[in-house]
Amino acid sequence: MTPEESIALIKANLTEVLNPEIIDDVILNQKRDLKVYWGTATTGRPHCGYFVSMVKIAELLHAGCHIKILLADLHAYLDNMKAPIELIEQRVKYYEFIVKSLLKAVGVDITKLEFIKGSSYQKSENYTMDRFKLEGMTRISVAQKAGAEVVKQTSDPYLGGLTYPLMQALDEEYLDVDAQLGGLDQRKIFTFALENLPKIGYKVRAHLMHGMVPGLGEAQKMSSSEPDSKIDLLDSADVVAKKLKKAVCVPKKIEGNGVVAFVEHVIFRVTSLKTGGKPHFTVERRDEEPLIYDDIEKLKADYEADILTPQLLKAALTKALNELLDPIRSEYEASEEWKKIAELAYPPEEKQQKVKKQKDKGDPAKRAAALAAKAEQLKLKESGAEESK
Known part of the structure; x- marks a missing residue:
């Protein structure tokens, strides 16, 4: 495959590419393989919408790219605690099993992929200091806008959901890549990265966006939470x-x-x-x-x-x-092993037993007085009937 054919395949079947000149420069001028990362927060069970990303990953591999798969465990918790913190480790293992199986199903040689767990570097001192820098210069409204189509939106958001897009931007630097692949719903996070990484001394990356498969119901996209x-x-x-x-x-x-x-x-x-x-x-x-x-x-x-x-x-x-x-x-x-991990990652929800509501029978003393009065009335009625005989 010629360099020009490689570039054409990298950009094929995408809805939008931001900063495409970065891709051209790496392949034509630097004469090396393009380094790309695709990430997924390890929340609910992966669905068939993932096929879209996997097919593009297969094309990128065929074009000679080096691909890193980020299993974003901390992101899964930060997004409104979609993954309880005590289940994160098991969900990462589950996702690695199923993403590898999914890639093999579309004919990808998984030996050419690098799997990385987010928390393996996101808790480091340097990463934390860079996150502080971004947090210090990012207004709440900007962070909310960046994550609007990815992070669950509420009227009173958790702080974790605001940090989510900042960390996704930083991941580009710490994974040492030239480009990030994602769905069109990631666009606002991608533009946040383009605008803000240079402010803390890091270069901008290219961003590859594929279309989204609409949900089977009324939802705009297939979603693990719907x-x-x-x-x-x-x-x-x-x-x-x-x-x-x-x-x-x-x-x-x-x-x-x-x-x-x-x-x-x-x-x-x-x-x-x-x-x-x-x-x-x-x-x-x-x-x-x-x-x-x-x-x-x-x-x-x-x-x-x-x-x-x-x-x-x-x-x-x-x-x-x-x-x-x-x-x-x-x-x-x-x-x-996979079945055991599935049980640990997604334990069955305990059904809450319905508690039978006890009828409020009122004040016992009043109830006793009412019964006594009723009995007295009955007694008088019976004695009146006797006299009439």
Whole structure:
């Protein structure tokens, strides 16, 4: 692959690239591999939206990049304590298992990747001092804006959520990379890094942003914190079928359609990766020839024309997705260590027993007086009846 072809592949299939000239300079002038990091906060169970990042990581590896995977354990706690601090260690192990399995499912050689735990360097003296520098010069409103689409927003935010984007910016320096990869939802954090790292003496990096897969319900993206929006990577075949059956999929409408977007950004990209650039998606039809797509625009046109209906599309996606998830589920079932870690990382929630409300029977003395009065009335009534005889 020529340097120009490498640069083209690095920038391919992305929604936006900030400071692309950095990529050109590293490859054409410095004549070395581009160093890129992709990070994930180890919160809820990873979902199928992760396929989008994994496919891009596969392309970056093919382009000759050196990739670092950051398992951001402290970020997971800082984001409104989505990961309880006592479970962080186990969730890091769980994420490493599942991210590696996910990468293998799309054909990535994981020996070419470097996995790094955030807390392995984020508690160092130098990092802490740099974090203090950023905290000292960053207004609360700026920190809130930076994390607006990534950190859970509340009317009365925790301090950890404000520190989150500052640390993500610093990670670029401490991981010694030229670029950071992330979803389009990371853009405000990326621009924060561009504007603020030079203020504490560090260089700016390039930022690679891929599109986001909309949620299956009304959510704008698949999210670990919104169960109805996502399909987990270890969901059973039956659960996948049920979730897709219930997914919002408006007939003849492409915009905001999570099912169509999933086919485009996951199924087409993965099959293209596995077949050397020849994507395909087959839709079986009862009593008719199957619809076979090698062009996403043709699929979209057929969907808008109602040739491809939501029912047909969902059934085909269910089959394709389950085939993609099968090796991940099989690896999980074959690993006692992974299953044990899953239990420790995501212990079952204890169901709160309903406490039966005791009826307030009032003051015992008053109750006794009322009963006595009632008994006296009954006695008088009975004696009156006797006299009338």
